[in-house]
Amino acid sequence: MALLDIGFDADDTLWHCEHLFAETQEELQHILEKHAPRDEVEAKLHATELENVRLFGYGIKGFTLSMVETAVQISQGRITGDDVHRILMMGKRMLEAPVDLMPGIRGVLEALRGSYRLLLITKGDVLDQTNKIDKSGLGDFFDAIEVVQNKDVAAYRDVFDRNGVRVRNFLMVGNSIPSDVLPVLELGGWGVHIPYEHVAIHERHDADPAHDRFRRLLHIGELPALVEDIRTAG
Numbered sequence: 095m096a097l098l099d100i101g102f103d104a105d106d107t108l109w110h111c112e113h114l115f116a117e118t119q120e121e122l123q124h125i126l127e128k129h130a131p132r133d134e135v136e137a138k139l140h141a142t143e144l145e146n147v148r149l150f151g152y153g154i155k156g157f158t159l160s161m162v163e164t165a166v167q168i169s170q171g172r173i174t175g176d177d178v179h180r181i182l183m184m185g186k187r188m189l190e191a192p193v194d195l196m197p198g199i200r201g202v203l204e205a206l207r208g209s210y211r212l213l214l215i216t217k218g219d220v221l222d223q224t225n226k227i228d229k230s231g232l233g234d235f236f237d238a239i240e241v242v243q244n245k246d247v248a249a250y251r252d253v254f255d256r257n258g259v260r261v262r263n264f265l266m267v268g269n270s271i272p273s274d275v276l277p278v279l280e281l282g283g284w285g286v287h288i289p290y291e292h293v294a295i296h297e298r299h300d301a302d303p304a305h306d307r308f309r310r311l312l313h314i315g316e317l318p319a320l321v322e323d324i325r326t327a328g
């Protein structure tokens with residue numbers, strides 16, 4: 095089979111990301127301890143995030159606003175200006191955090207570049223995602239970089255149209271079953287899942303897809319061998 099195009103998710107696939115959200119959520123729970131138990135803060139934050147995503151999109155700015163909203167509601171309006179300021183600074187610190195690459199990722203991209211067309215497909219806030227790509231130093235490995243609002247079937251179809259991708263010859267790799275695997279399988283491509291230790295509330299899933307083009311790797315370093323297997327098997 096002529097496997098020509100490989101799509102990479104960015105957050106928690108090329109670099110670590112979700113731990114920033116987990117650590118910041120712990121800080122929020124600490125700030126709000128005097129108003130409510132930690133599990134109540136967590137549940138309220140997650141519900142607020144899910145509710146707000148249609149208005150704010152995915153990303154740190156929306157998460158920060160959801161933290162402020164959670165704080166105001168959990169404290170029944172008694173949160174202090176100082177604490178709101180602390181929460182805003184936590185969000186800014188996330189935006190300014192250095193990019194921490196997954197081990198071995200440069201070698202993987204070097205091995206695949208040249209033989210395959212590489213696309214970076216990420217969702218979220220355009221400025222934040224673009225800043226992270228710059229900080230990562232990985233941008234030059236990619237033939238196309240696509241920042242989309244949501245990784246659903248329609249968004250992938252648009253990306254494929256823009257880049258002349260034939261989906262039967264497309265493989266997407268990422269840490270999210272709902273965002274990186276299911277829509278691509280539905281369109282007829284390959285979906286490769288590499289689990290990450292933290293899973294965002296909106297990326298959780300119950301069961302693995304039953305599909306002959308679904309694969310799971312433990313580490314991104316296994317990708318070049320899998321790509322070669324698929325290419326030579328077809």
Ligand SMILES: [Mg+2]
Binds near residue numbers: 106107
């Ligand atoms: Mg991801």
